[in-house]
Amino acid sequence: MVMEKSAWEKIIRYLRIRDKERTDILDDLLPQDLAEQIYRLSKEETIEVFSLLNNEEAALILGEMELEESAKAVALLSPKIAADMLSEMPYDDMTDLLGELDDDIAEGIISYMQKDDQEEVKGLLEYPKDSAGGIMTTEFISFKETITVKEAITKLREVAPSAETVYYLYTVDENDKLAGVVSLRELIVSQDEEVLSEIMRTTVLSVQANTDQEEVAHLVQKYNFLAVPVVDEGNKLLGIITVDDVMDVIEEETTEDILHLVGASEVEGSSLIDATVVSIAKTRLPWLIICLLGGLFSGSIISFFEETIDAVVALAFFMPVIMDMGGNVGAQSSTVFVRGVATGEIPESVMFKYFFKEIKVGILMGIICGITVSIAATLWQGSPLLGFVVGISMVCTVILATTIGTIIPIFFTKRGIDPAVTAGPFVTTIKDVTGLMIYFYIATIFMDKLM
Structure with a gap:
């Protein structure tokens, strides 16, 4: 908390002074x-802050902000100023930010970019956001496989400043x-x-541009890569995906799965803080309506077995x-299961x-819960048969709960549907209904002896 307060005080001072002390203040204040x-x-203060930053500083700060927030900040600036700032960002970050903006704003910014930047950005924007092509960067290092180590090190000194990462050097x-691929360490220790x-x-593990980003994340997690090359169908090197993008x-993906598990989804186009009450409610209501209908159905089941409950009132205690x-x-x-997948x-x-x-676990x-x-029911009501x-x-x-809780996600996974969307309230609602049916059906069988 001390650091946050200090940072905030420096920003206020930064806004008020705007003189030769500016450089010293920035030196003391980390972009994060x-x-x-x-x-x-x-x-107004956001515009003023960015007007006092040079393009490199602004790019660093935008890169540290949440994507939605950085897009809001950029949207406040003129297209020319925004284009100059974004030109200092890596192409993948630049593309992500532009993709978050309204089309007319993004097109206005791109029109002020240099021709090379325009071509790179437009090419990356063609890929779906959740694909390998959508998160890759084209700022990577590749050398012809026929050059020597000495030549590679010489060229590396020239191109390294503009590369996203220098830990892996790809050969074509x-x-x-x-x-192939050569690590920086292997290059340095070679003759x-x-x-x-x-x-x-x-033996280079690569992904194609249309590969889902979640598959890329699994690959990086499994092999502990710092970067993964992206190729086209002809194995031509298109770009790389670095570990920070995978994180x-x-x-x-984790946020999305957690929200689905509780019957919710992300609010489109805004953060939770800025979203309206209506938009947040709309993301949660659909599954809650399913739960509501399930609850009404459960009520009808209880009504159907009303005679059983009237005959043995103690049954209601354990519903x-x-x-x-x-x-x-x-x-x-x-x-x-969803987490495992x-x-x-x-x-x-x-x-x-x-x-x-899972059935065996169930x-x-x-048996243990039963x-x-x-025992609790027998001691409480004094009826071994009720127990x-x-x-x-x-x-x-x-047993039925473990079966349904696993088989439903498997069913949807086999059909290419995210299993997270079927979990949470959906499975719970089914189990409320089936649990009551099992309970009252068994109770009805023994009703004559329970009375």
């Missing part, structure tokens, strides 16, 4: 700190097709006269625990193997 504090500025053949083709690794993807346990177990199973821990090839393992949990609630009915209902409910 300033980026955090810009969120608290008014539109005479047709610019990806041939000057050695040719790159002699020291490069020819953004992981955060984005909440049957419904809650079914919903909780189903939500657990679906959450664990998202992280690659449960690949498609072993989904059904995992399903049968049986074990059902015995526990059976048996509640216990066996719990066993069946928990």
Whole structure:
């Protein structure tokens, strides 16, 4: 908190002084700190801050801001000033920011860019946002495989300042097709006269431009890469995806999955702070309506077994625990499965193997929970038979909950649909209904002896 307060005070001083002390203030203030504090500025103050920054400083700060917030800041500036600032950013960050802006604003900014920048940005904007091409950068280092180590080091000194990363150097053949990769360490320790083709690794894991960004994230996580090359169908090197972009993807995908698991979604076009009450409610209502309809259906089931409840009033005491346990177990199973699929821990090839393992887990949990609630019901109501009915209902409910909580996401995954959208409220609602049906059906069978 001390750092935030200090940063904020420096911004205020920065806005008021605007003299020779400006450089010293910026030297003391990290771009990350300033980026955090810009969120608290008014539109007029934001414009003033960026007017006092040079293009390189502004690009650094925009790169540290949340994408939506940086887009709002850029939209306040004139297209010419914004174009000059964005020209100092890596192409992938520049493209992401422009893609967040309204089309007319983005086109106005692009029109003021240099021709080379325009071509790069327009080319990257053609790829879907959630694809490898949409998150890659074209600022990478590649050399012909036929040059020597000495020549490569000489060229590296020239091109390194403009590259996104220098840890990996990619080698290409005479047709610019990806041939291999050389790490910076391997390059430095090699002899000057050695040719790159002699020291490069020819087994290079790459992705095509249309590969989903989530698949790229899994690849980086699995092999601990710092960057992944992106190629076209002919294996021509198009760009690279760096680990910092992958971290953004992981955060984005994780947030999306978590929201889906609780029956919500991200608010389109704005942050949670700036979004209207109506827009936030609209993202949550659809699944809640499903829950509401499920609740009404559950009520109709209770009404259908009204005679059973009237005959044995004690049955009503255990309705909440049957419904809650079914919903909780189903939500657990679906959450664990969705998370496993998202992280690659449960690949498609072993989904059904995992399903049968989950059933075994459900049986074990059902037996333990069933015995526990059976003992509690017997001691509370003094009826061993009631304890048996509640216990066996719990066993069946928990087993069915694990089945539904896993099989529904598997069903949708096999059909290419994100399993997260089927979890949470959807599975819970199904289990509320089926749990009650199991409970009252078993109770009805033993009703004569329970009375």
